[in-house]
Amino acid sequence: MTEIPGPVPPVSDHMLGAALSDAILPVFVTGTWDEGMPVLWVNAEFTRTTGIHVDELKARGTHPLLSLVGADPDREPGQTALREGRPTERMIQGLRPDGAIGWWHVTMSPIPEDDGVVRHWLGAATDVSSYVERHAAQLASLEVERRERADLDLVAQTTELLGDLEYPYALRDIADLLRALVPWAGFYLNDDGLVFADGVDVASPPSGRGRRHARYVPETPVLARVGGPPPVEPDVHGQNPAPSVDQVQDLLDGVTDGPVLLELDGHYPAHSASGWLRRDLVRRVVEETGAVPRSVVVHAVAGRRRVLGLLVSWHGAGLHLDGTPASGAGATPSEPQHVFTVVEVVARRAGTAIDNARLYAREHRLAEALQRAMLPEQAEVPGLDVWTYYAPNAEHAQVGGDWYDVLQISDGTVGLVVGDVVGHDVEAAAAMGQLRSVVRSYAFELATPGVVVDRVDQLVTGMRIPRSASMVYATLQQGPDGESWDIRYTRAGHLPPLLLRGGQVTQLAGAGGSLIGFGSRPRETARAELRRGDVLLFYTDGLIERRDRSLKVGLDALVETSGRITARDAAGVGEELLSRLADAPEDDVALVVVRMPDPVADGEVQPLSPRSRRWLLPSEPPSIGRARHAVLRTCQAWGLPESAAAELVVSELVANGVLHGWGNIALRLFDTGDGLRIEVEDSNPAPPVTTDGHPNRLGGFGMQIVERLADWGWRPAGSGKLVWAKLRPTD
Structure with a gap:
């Protein structure tokens, strides 16, 4: 470190005074605390910054800039320091010369004299207005971001609830979430009339549009005030036409988009939607909150073609039952627009979700009815014990493309079909129905399974059915002695049927071929024999297919399970297979079990079947x-x-x-x-x-x-x- 050579000259009082006078910070000198700290001297920067000369300060007493240092009871630490002669600093607010409010960081330092008594104070003020404003802007920005995050989180939670409308209290839980923003919220659905709703009955169709008014007068405000005359434009005759008397009904009818502000102290026709809603809201909100709201905001819960209901929210204060004012927690009609925006977004999403759920349910019911209508019921075949089962996978809306058929072609001749169409929707069910009809037509006309499927190939190619399909078709013809049945079968890309005999399982894997409609050569027909006590299994891949194993492993499991079956009736065989293999199926399951009874052996041993x-x-x-x-x-x-x-x-x-x-x-x-x-x-x-x-x-x-x-x-x-x-x- 380099030292300055020679003695350092002392700072004279003149030099110190000049430095303070020319300082770029406002500097001032006051008297003692007991004297009221009068301003005795200020520098030029103080006068320039505040626009007040020292003579004016003496005439006016303590400057407002300084009065804030010691006058506010909340600043007791600063007052104590000044009384005790200790340095202190404060952030204070004051007026600039142009009348604008500014912020200063003020420091007060005692000036002790030779005897140690403090008779003067030196003050310095730094203008920190820009820093304070920047800090306030940052805090405001953080608050906006926090609020937006909270709003997004609320919308995300409501979206998650809307994803499972089978939950009976989905709408109630969404309304509870909205109460983080408003004192009260609730849903009303227009299902055969307006009703308060905790959840959605997806099977209930909307009641449709209500009555329409002969004339509707549009309103200019975003929030149309129901219960008072809205501002309207004069008609061509210079007269103001009568406003709509039931704008809640107009909201339900889709005449107006809303939202509307429903005044709960207004008067409405007794049988109007506005009147009914007002009565129900007053009773419901009073029971839940103990306060009477003055008004509520009504949003339309709109689907694609109609308004499905209403989302009602209370945004303001009301009265307690004793008549005293009650300040509602949350928003008021003059609150930031984001609250209205969030409620509006929730109402729109709720309408879309409810509409989608009901559309999905209608499509499901349509496809299921179509599918069930085309599936045969339990067949009764003389000389055979036949049991059938079909279950679409619940993950696929209870709709699938699997099918089976049991045809009594003639006395002693039975046709059996099991097939699988790709897909789990109405189109798959429709394709299944077309194939079922085609196979039935040719089964009664032609005797050989290979020839039947050849004809099906030809017709399906011309029909251009959009879904590929697999199938097994077999005929069973009773032998002349009644002791056996002759099996003839062909497979079009389908898994082989199984023949169970005395604990042994045989895969009927002959006569294989490509999927329906893709046959490039004549289909083959294979043969087998069904004897007394034998069981014949037809099935679709849903019985054995799993994500964690290959189809071959599943087929091996089916063969192994079938070899351990003890049931002596077709229904018992089927139940045993389902209990062991289809407790949690991942696809549609179709199963046909055919057993030739054995009167002698069936009564000998009691099997351990389900x-x-x-x-x-x-x-x-x-x-x-x-x-x-x-x-x-x-x-x-x-x-x-x-x-x-x-x-x-x-x-x-x-x-x-x-x-x-x-x-x-x-x-x-x-x-x-x-x-x-x-x-x-x-x-x-x-x-x-x-x-x-x-x-x-x-x-x-x-x-x-x-x-x-x-x-x-x-x-x-x-x-x-x-x-x-x-x-x-x-x-």
């Missing part, structure tokens, strides 16, 4: 006989003694379903350990009734028969009902 069975029967009189045969076979397979009583009960329950129901009839049997339980489900929601018979005609005693033999009851199921009966143990 103690439940199911059938799907058409709503037609022959189903009554099929149900009786199914119960008899099941009681024989399970070794149950009450087969006669079970036959009577199931006959009456299925007969009631045929006579009074519609659609398909589902029959289920369960061995409960202390009696057989029978369940019959149909599409008629009306409950069964025990009567004393029909006057002047036969019948009407069916449920009395059921009541004598079993305990019974019923419950709603889907769109219909399920009737159950549990047989009483025999003595």
